Amino acid sequence: xxxxxxxxxxxxxxxxxxxxxxxxxxxxxxxxxxxxxxxxxxxxxxxxxxxxxxxxxxxxxxxxxxxxxxxxxxxxxxxxxxxxxxxxxxxxxxxxxxxxxxxxxxxxxxxxxxxxxxxxxxxxxxxxxxxxxxxxxxxxxxxxxxxxxxxxxxxxxxxxxxxxxxxxxxxxxxxxxxxxxxxxxxxxxxxxxxxxxxxxxxxxxxxxxxxxx
Numbered sequence: 686x687x688x689x690x691x692x693x694x695x696x697x698x699x700x701x702x703x704x705x706x707x708x709x710x711x712x713x714x715x716x717x718x719x720x721x722x723x724x725x726x727x728x729x730x731x732x733x734x735x736x737x738x739x740x741x742x743x744x745x746x747x748x749x750x751x752x753x754x755x756x757x758x759x760x761x762x763x764x765x766x767x768x769x770x771x772x773x774x775x776x777x778x779x780x781x782x783x784x785x786x787x788x789x790x791x792x793x794x795x796x797x798x799x800x801x802x803x804x805x806x807x808x809x810x811x812x813x814x815x816x817x818x819x820x821x822x823x824x825x826x827x828x829x830x831x832x833x834x835x836x837x838x839x840x841x842x843x844x845x846x847x848x849x850x851x852x853x854x855x856x857x858x859x860x861x862x863x864x865x866x867x868x869x870x871x872x873x874x875x876x877x878x879x880x881x882x883x884x885x886x887x888x889x890x891x892x893x894x895x896x897x898x
Contacts, residue, residue, distance in 0.1 A: 728772065728778065787823035
């Protein structure tokens, strides 16, 4: 398809209430040649969603599960992630940027890790709050703990930031077990035991953070 034809196709897809399997098949072909424009497509859907009535719950700009796009997303991750991170400069899109990253890369990807590490290493607390924290809202597990250790090691102590970090990593997420056992207590106990495996050398900041946690 030429540019005009793709524009007409995308206009139709933007108005679809949800991205279904058939729409994803079309987007797979589109993203192979235009990965950056795939992000622009989801931004236009987000704008469309904002323009709809707050009582209209039928429209969902960003899909929760994807099935066909995984291969192309992996191959074009650098371009796609760079474009999504530009959303953090647009305040009203920052929350949706985290949603889109998690939708496209539910298990993280190297491009996201590198982007976050670069922001953390800058030591800029505002950049971390504006561009990293919205991403943390959608992920959990070991990867978050790795980032938290990196932040505590490289960024001056900030009580507000530390409180937010602790809230994220303390969340046990989904838990399961025998109903006769203290399931949540066991989950929290396991989290506390894991703190001892964190490697942050002899950082004074890190020792204080461990005590607060």
